[in-house]
Amino acid sequence: MSTTFPDGFLWGGATAANQIEGAYNEGGKGLSIQDVMPRGILTPPTEAATEDNLKLEAIDFYHRYAEDIALFAEMGFKVFRFSIAWSRIFPRGDEETPNEEGLAFYDRVLDELERHGIEPLVTISHYETPLHLARAYNGWKSRELIGFYERYCRALFERYGQRVKYWLTFNEINSVLHQPFMSGGIPNQKEELSEKDLYQAIHHELVASARATRLAHEISPGAKVGCMLIAMPAYPLTPDPADVVAAMHFDHDNYAFGDIHCRGEYPGYLLRFFREHGIELDITDQDREDLTHTVDFVSFSYYMSICQTADPAKDIKGPGNVLGGVPNPHLQASEWGWQIDPQGLRVVLNDYWERWQKPLFIVENGIGAVDELVQVDGTKTVLDDYRISYLNDHLVQAREAVADGVQLLGYTTWGCIDLVSASTAQMSKRYGFIYVDRNDDGSGTLERYRKKSFDWYRQVIATNGAALQ
Ligand code: BGP
Numbered sequence: 001m002s003t004t005f006p007d008g009f010l011w012g013g014a015t016a017a018n019q020i021e022g023a024y025n026e027g028g029k030g031l032s033i034q035d036v037m038p039r040g041i042l043t044p045p046t047e048a049a050t051e052d053n054l055k056l057e058a059i060d061f062y063h064r065y066a067e068d069i070a071l072f073a074e075m076g077f078k079v080f081r082f083s084i085a086w087s088r089i090f091p092r093g094d095e096e097t098p099n100e101e102g103l104a105f106y107d108r109v110l111d112e113l114e115r116h117g118i119e120p121l122v123t124i125s126h127y128e129t130p131l132h133l134a135r136a137y138n139g140w141k142s143r144e145l146i147g148f149y150e151r152y153c154r155a156l157f158e159r160y161g162q163r164v165k166y167w168l169t170f171n172e173i174n175s176v177l178h179q180p181f182m183s184g185g186i187p188n189q190k191e192e193l194s195e196k197d198l199y200q201a202i203h204h205e206l207v208a209s210a211r212a213t214r215l216a217h218e219i220s221p222g223a224k225v226g227c228m229l230i231a232m233p234a235y236p237l238t239p240d241p242a243d244v245v246a247a248m249h250f251d252h253d254n255y256a257f258g259d260i261h262c263r264g265e266y267p268g269y270l271l272r273f274f275r276e277h278g279i280e281l282d283i284t285d286q287d288r289e290d291l292t293h294t295v296d297f298v299s300f301s302y303y304m305s306i307c308q309t310a311d312p313a314k315d316i317k318g319p320g321n322v323l324g325g326v327p328n329p330h331l332q333a334s335e336w337g338w339q340i341d342p343q344g345l346r347v348v349l350n351d352y353w354e355r356w357q358k359p360l361f362i363v364e365n366g367i368g369a370v371d372e373l374v375q376v377d378g379t380k381t382v383l384d385d386y387r388i389s390y391l392n393d394h395l396v397q398a399r400e401a402v403a404d405g406v407q408l409l410g411y412t413t414w415g416c417i418d419l420v421s422a423s424t425a426q427m428s429k430r431y432g433f434i435y436v437d438r439n440d441d442g443s444g445t446l447e448r449y450r451k452k453s454f455d456w457y458r459q460v461i462a463t464n465g466a467a468l469q
Contacts, residue, residue, distance in 0.1 A: 004465050005402060010119060010409055011461040012079035013072060013416020013433070014364050016126040016171065018055050020419045021085060023062035025049075027101040030091025031131040033185055040425035041182055041322075044189070054420045054427055059436045060446050061417075062105070066112050067448065068417055071434055073116035075454060076461035080118050081363055081412045082109070083126035083171065086152055093130030093148050094137075098155040110163050120164050121363065121412065123228065124153060124212065126171035127422060129185030139185025140176070140201040143282070146208045153212040154219070161220030168228045168299055168363065169209035174257045175230055175322045176202050182422070196279045206260050207287045214293040224296040226361060227261035229254060231300040231348045232323050233341075234308045242310035250308045250325070255355070262356040264292040297409060298356055301364030302394075305331075305344035322423070334367050336429060342393035349401035349408065359407045365394050366414040368421065368429035373437070373449065382435050382451040391453070395460065395468050413457070417448070433457050 018034035025031075036045040038053035049056060061068055072080055086093065088102030113120050129139055137144055156164075172183065180186040180193060184201050209227060216223040234250040236243035252269050259267040265288070274281065306325025309315050318327035319337035331339040345365070352360055367390040371382040391413060402408050415431030418438075427438045433454040438444035459467040 005399065006408070009464060010079040010121075010361075010411070012077040012081065012118070012121070012410065012412045014081035014121075014412040014414050015061070015416065015419055016083045016123065016128070016422070017085035017088075018058070018083075018126070018128045019415075019422060020058050020061035020082075020417070022056065022058040022060045024056045026062065027088060027105055028091060028099045029085065029102060030087040030093070032085060032087040032128040033131055033134050033181060034128050036131060037182065038425060040421060040423045041179055042424060045181065045187075054425055054438075054440070054442060057442070058420050059418065059438060064446070065109050068434070069109070069112045069116060069118065071448065071450070072416065073118060075433060075458045077116075077118050077416075078461070079121050079166075079410055079412060080113055081121040081123065083123035083128065084156060085128055086125060087128065087130040089155055090130060090148070090152055093133035093152075094144075098152075103155070103159050106160065110160060114163070119166065121166040121168070121361075122156075122160070122164050123168040123171050124156065125149070125169070127182050134181070134185040134187050138187065139181075140204050141184075141186050141197055143204055145185075146204055146211065149208040150211050150215065153215055157216050157219040157223070161216070161223065165222055165224055166361075167212075167216055167223060167225045169212050169225065170205055171228050172230045172301060172322065173205060173209070173227060174254045176205065177253060178322050195277055196281070199274070199279055200281055203281050203283060203287070206257070207290050209261065210264075210290045210293045213295055214290070217293075226297040226299040227258065227295045228363060229258055229298065229300045230322055231302045231352070232321065232325070233305045233344045233347050233351070234325060235305060235328060237307040237309035237311075237314060237326055240310070243308060246310040247308040254323075258298055258352065258356060260291060261295045262298065262358055264294045295358065297359040297361055298352055299361035299363040300348070300352070301414065302345050302348055302362060303365065303414075304338045305341040305347075306339070335370060336368050336424075338368070340367070340390060342397045345394050346397040346401045346404070349398065349406045350404055353401075353406040359409050361409045362398060362411045364412065364414040366391065366431040368415075368431055370428055371418075371430045371435060371451070373435060380435075380449045382449070384451045384453045387451070387453045388456045391457070392468055395465065399465055399468065
């Protein structure tokens with residue numbers, strides 16, 4: 001395989017504010033929904049922030065960002081994906097004016113990135129809706145959130161529009177269907193919500209995303225705005241055509257979000273679903289016009305694929321990233337049961353490219369694993385060959401997709417520095433090239449150590465992918 005990655009390919013890593021920053025009540029920050037989710041998505045939220053939540057301190061990026069960004073620069077990062085904590089900028093979410101201290105923090109982060117020549121890639125909303133918006137408005141169920149989000153976006157674009165080119169509107173927007181609280185700030189269990197409630201909330205997010213895209217283009221004409229999806233290809237469990245149709249339905253649930261972001265209108269299969277389920281959404285003429293402001297590129301997370309079946313007896317879901325599905329008998333899994341499928345990434349890249357004809361950006365990929373800190377030549381490190389192998393194999397498939405003709409802007413590994421897990425709120429589910437000394441019980445010095453994969457990734461970036469095996 002001689003084809004390499006395109007010139008200017010954006011190599012880097014990805015994080016989210018609530019999983020790295022800590023300082024949950026500093027700098028005028030309000031509470032976000034994550035501050036009351038001490039167990040991730042495993043148990044319902046608590047009434048208030050409890051100390052028993054690793055995210056309150058996380059890895060203290062709020063105070064250590066300069067040291068961390070210097071380490072990213074040492075690996076040769078071209079891009080760093082991070083999210084802005086909405087509740088740092090608008091502590092309750094419904095204020096008229098932004099919190100200057102919050103804005104100033106991200107100025108400092110951007111200064112540091114600029115100093116190292118690292119391009120920022122900013123997620124505007126990554127599972128961290130201000131708690132007040134969840135409690136007082138029922139999160140995205142309320143149409144009022146569109147206006148609050150737009151005000152927040154305006155504050156960001158006006159402040160950082162000259163310095164940030166790449167924006168993502170909502171992290172893994174298709175997850176609202178599955179995790180209404182974490183993803184949509186809707187304070188109900190999924191079972192308590194009607195399908196209409198869920199799709200109405202989704203509609204509000206889609207309109208907000210389109211309005212943000214238009215606003216970014218107005219305020220800073222060079223801006224590139226992307227949607228962000230969970231990519232999880234569904235294979236039919238058997239060649240039975242009924243299984244193929246089951247896989248198609250699963251794909252539709254996810255494609256719908258990309259179709260609306262890229263084509264500017266609801267796809268026929270979703271309209272049919274609404275008709276057949278008696279779902280009548282409140283969609284205004286203005287909403288329809290807003291939705292026509294389509295994204296510049298499509299970004300996605302990719303961790304795994306799954307199978308689908310029409311046979312209820314075989315429809316037994318395994319663990320996985322938010323969506324889950326029937327395990328594939330041909331694949332191995334990570335320690336957390338997420339099945340490993342590098343070729344699925346090539347399939348997704350080809351599929352999305354052919355479907356939407358928009359540049360693609362892989363903004364999350366990686367393996368959560370238990371790491372052991374060891375001494376090698378007097379230096380503490382982690383011999384994480386399993387991580388190197390996972391990332392290598394996925395990048396080889398991304399390179400195949402580029403050779404297939406897919407336009408790929410960049411690749412950011414998930415959790416380039418160890419961080420708190422979104423689903424389990426553990427520290428021990430590690431993804432990073434950089435080990436952070438912090439344990440699930442909250443103990444640890446927060447010292448950073450380079451893992452074996454740190455040097456491996458440095459070489460991959462330095463050779464623009466030629467070092468891949
Ligand atoms: C995605 C989220 C991230 C991240 C990642 C890994 O769904 O966008 O925030 O955490 O998955 O998941 P986890 O942390 O549950 O291992």
